[in-house]
Amino acid sequence: MFHNHDSILVQEYASLGAPYLAEVPATPLRTEPALLHLNTQLAADIGLNADELASKPGIDVLGGNAPWPGYASRASVYCGHQFGVFVPQLGDGRALLLAEVRKGKQYRQLQLKGAGPTPYSRHADGRAVLRSSIREYLASEAMHALGIPTTRALSLTASADPVFRETTETAAVVCRVSESFLRFGHAEFFCYTNQLEALRNLLTWHIEQHHPEIDLGNTDASFHQGLLQWLGTVIERTAQMVAQWQAVGFCHGVMNTDNMSLLGLTIDYGPYGFVDGFDIDHICNHSDHQGRYSYRNQPRIAHWNLYALAQAISPLLPDSKETLQNLLDNFADIFQTRHSALFANKLGLPSEQGEAANTLIENTLKFMHEHTLDFTRFFRSLSALNPTASVAGNFAAWQQSPFFPLALGDEAQVNNAQTWIEQWLALAGQTPVEPGVWRTRLDRSNPAFVLRNHLLQNSIEQAQKGDFAEVNRLYKALSDPYTAEKLAPEYTSEPPDWAKTLVLSCSS
Known part of the structure; x- marks a missing residue:
């Protein structure tokens, strides 16, 4: 009911099922959600009817009080390195895959953030507060307008439901939009739980879906070659994205491997910040006591995270240690080339x-x-x-x-x-x-x-x-x-x- 004539609801990622995804419904808000903002242009771009989304049934879906018609929401499992420390299981603790929409060749996933607990919430409430939801909603669109690869924001809904953090705040839900929400941590999870066939299947699906230029072929040799080509693309996109961050003075704040996109998108806007008075060691996250994710360190940490990704896929690539190292060594040149070009433009x-x-x-x-x-x-x-x-x-x-x-x-x-x-x-x-x-x-x-x-x-x-x-x-x-x-x-x-x-x- 929310689609224009040129788009359809699909279940392409959802069809992978277990062990990647767990079906879990959103938890309805006790007080009726209100639509604070709707990105009508983005809705039109991906083939959705903004008027329908802004109606009572649409607001119920965007606020997590009703499912998307014809789609069962799901949460995905992953792990990651948080502040350099490996955490063996994380996952979509407060995020739910709401729908998948295809408009011609364009494919988008819709995800609710703050719609209640999932199997991966680790005893948390699965909610998001109005404060952080406003920050994410505005930031993702600000980055898009600056020309920086990012997830997008479709809607911001809120209710009077209390959410307990340092103080009592109120609940909000952001509907995020992306080609994919897969992270480095997805690959790490299936590697370190020794589910290598599942890892291979997930990467095969991801590459076929998002990188049609890469031919994985029908043999182990062609798969290995395609996987290395894909990793090279991830390295390039990540290096270029971080160079773009540096060029606008953007600090992400939490560059854990579970917050790094396999598509080289800026994802998970937490304690981010744009530098005001320039300090090359600026830290935007009060929790980052060692300055691991400072402005200066962002390129180095991106490189470190790519090493973690390469390590996670290495069991699928026998005898490839030297090749992986060579690919990773390209990061510095790609980053420096883009960084230099961006700042040269800024200086005229x-x-x-x-x-x-x-x-x-x-x-x-x-x-x-x-x-x-x-x-x-x-x-x-x-x-x-x-x-x-x-x-x-x-x-x-x-x-x-x-x-x-x-x-x-x-x-x-x-x-x-x-x-x-x-x-x-x-x-x-x-x-x-x-x-x-x-x-x-x-x-x-x-x-x-x-x-x-x-x-x-x-x-x-x-x-x-x-x-x-x-x-x-x-x-x-x-x-x-x-x-x-x-x-x-x-x-x-x-x-x-x-x-x-x-x-x-x-x-x-």
Whole structure:
């Protein structure tokens, strides 16, 4: 009933059944769920009828109070390394596969987060709170608008049901959308429980479903070759995704292997954050006492997680240790190439700058770190510069930018900024570009808006009082983060001092 004429309900992942999936119904909320937001564009894109979803029957389904017609919800089992420590069984503790939708060649899974306990809840209640649900709903769409691979968000529903965390909060349910929710931890689970045939079958299904370019063939040799080709793709996608995180100052916060997507998508938005004043060792998760998942460490941890994935599939690849190592060794080059290209674009550098560009990128981040310059505002302000002007002329023009990131009363900061402009001009000035084209290009590489924690906190506090207007305003703003003229001034200004005291943890 929720489908448009061009989409159908399918049971392609569901048909795998045990041992991968357990049928489990959602647990109805005691108080009637309300639809706080519906992503009508995403609904249309995947072939769903937004009007039907916004009706009473649709809200009941999206809130977990009724099943999707013709589909039995399911939870999947996996394990993972959490903060580097192996945990032998995890799984969808508060997530349920709600439906699978196919629109032509496009296939999507819908998943409810916060719809009650599953066999993998480990004595937890399976619920999510309004606070973290707003964060996930907005963040996944913000990342999508920034062009970063991510799971998506279809709907946000909430009720007055109490949920007990550090304090008593209220319940909410997010309906997430993705091509797949399979994680590194799925492969780890079937490896470490010695279910190697099940592991082979799961990976075969996944590769055939999502990588039609890979031919697994009919022999062990062709399967081995296809599996190695697939791992190379996962390594490449993961490296490129993390490079994109770094380029917008995004910190995931909990890069456990069970939070790493086999499709190279940003998944599981917990204590994430966009860096404000730049600190290369920024930690966004209060629970991360050792800084394992700091901004600086994200590429290294992604590489470590890929080692864990390679280890998990290695029993299916006899005599392949050297080949696996060679594939993993490619990570650094893939990451560095994408990282350099992204930051060169952010700085407006001509292509093919090589080591000179990498040196300037490194010096730029050092300069930002030394003076704790606002990450987003610094890069956005660069379109005020002119590659053909002098250092003095550029510094004067820079001050006119509404995003000017410096404190003019700080003499050391100003002197270092002028030195930096000199270094930048040495490269940026090599290929003169018409100023209008230059500004447009930089403004398309550097967002004016990112979903900062203090903005989220404001919207959450209002929502907890029953006012969802700010959630809606933020949602509208994040859909076009590059057009500053459309953004409210408070969305692009320097964060207030109290933003530095915000504490985020894994609790949700």
